[in-house]
Amino acid sequence: MPEANIQEIFSSIQGEGPYVGCRQIFIRFTGCNWQCAYCDTPVKPAESFPMEKTPGLRDFITISNPVTPESLSKLCNGYQLTLHHSVSLTGGEPLLHKDFIKELIPLISGTERGIFLETNGTMPESLRHLIDELSIISMDIKLRSSTKIDTPWELHGEFLKIAAKQDVYVKLVISDNTEEEEVSRAAVMVKRAAPNSALILQPVTSTNGVLAPSVQQVLKLQEIALRELTNVRVIPQTHRMMGQL
Numbered sequence: 001m002p003e004a005n006i007q008e009i010f011s012s013i014q015g016e017g018p019y020v021g022c023r024q025i026f027i028r029f030t031g032c033n034w035q036c037a038y039c040d041t042p043v044k045p046a047e048s049f050p051m052e053k054t055p056g057l058r059d060f061i062t063i064s065n066p067v068t069p070e071s072l073s074k075l076c077n078g079y080q081l082t083l084h085h086s087v088s089l090t091g092g093e094p095l096l097h098k099d100f101i102k103e104l105i106p107l108i109s110g111t112e113r114g115i116f117l118e119t120n121g122t123m124p125e126s127l128r129h130l131i132d133e134l135s136i137i138s139m140d141i142k143l144r145s146s147t148k149i150d151t152p153w154e155l156h157g158e159f160l161k162i163a164a165k166q167d168v169y170v171k172l173v174i175s176d177n178t179e180e181e182e183v184s185r186a187a188v189m190v191k192r193a194a195p196n197s198a199l200i201l202q203p204v205t206s207t208n209g210v211l212a213p214s215v216q217q218v219l220k221l222q223e224i225a226l227r228e229l230t231n232v233r234v235i236p237q238t239h240r241m242m243g244q245l
C-alpha cells in the first residue's frame, strides 16, 4: 500500500485564484520536484505533522508520518465534508504522490466539488494517471524570472492539454522581474492548449529577495495577456491579507 509524508491538514479558505473564498480541506503533501527561489514551503519530510482536529477551530494535534490512504481518510472523517467546497491536494507537489492519491480519492467523497489539485504543472504523466478523478486543477506556469529556473514550456504545454479535460485555470506568479515576453508566451500557450481557461496573474508576496511588481507593471502584463485571452485576472494571495492559513 502506498504511503505519503504529510506536512499539514486543516480547514480554511482558498486564498488564490478564481475559487478564492471557497471553504476547503487542505491536505499539504511533503516534497517537490522544483526549487522556486521564492518558495517558503518546507519540502523535507518530517516525522510528524499538525492536523486541525475540528475544522476551523485551529485545535491542532500531532500525527505521525508516513500515512496510508486509509489512515488519512479516517482522520478526515470528522471533517464535515459536506460543508466544504472541495478537498485541496497541495504541496510541495502533490503529483509526486500519484499512487497514494489514486487510492485516497474514493475514500474522501462528500464535498460539493470533489478534488481540487494545486500543482506546479510539470508532471504530465502523473496528471494523466489521475485526471478522471479530479474536478478542478490549479496549474502554475513557472516563469524563470520569478523561480530563477528555466521555464519548462514543453512540459507545461503537455500538462495543460491533459488538464483541459477538467475545470482548469492557469496561474502565473509575477514579480518585479517578470518579462513581457514570458507573459505573452504563457498566454499563447494557454490559448492553444486550453482556450476556455482563466489566466490568473498573481503578484508575488515579496520573499527571499523576490519583489512584488509595481502597479504599472501588473497592468502592463495583464494588457499583454489580454491580447491573446479574454479571461485574464489579477488576484493576489488573499489568505495572507486575512491572516488565514
Ligand code: SF4
Binding pocket: 032, 033, 034, 035, 036, 038, 039, 040, 041, 091, 092, 093, 120
Ligand atoms: S513548485 Fe511550489 S512547493 Fe515547489 S519549489 Fe516551487 S513554490 Fe515551492
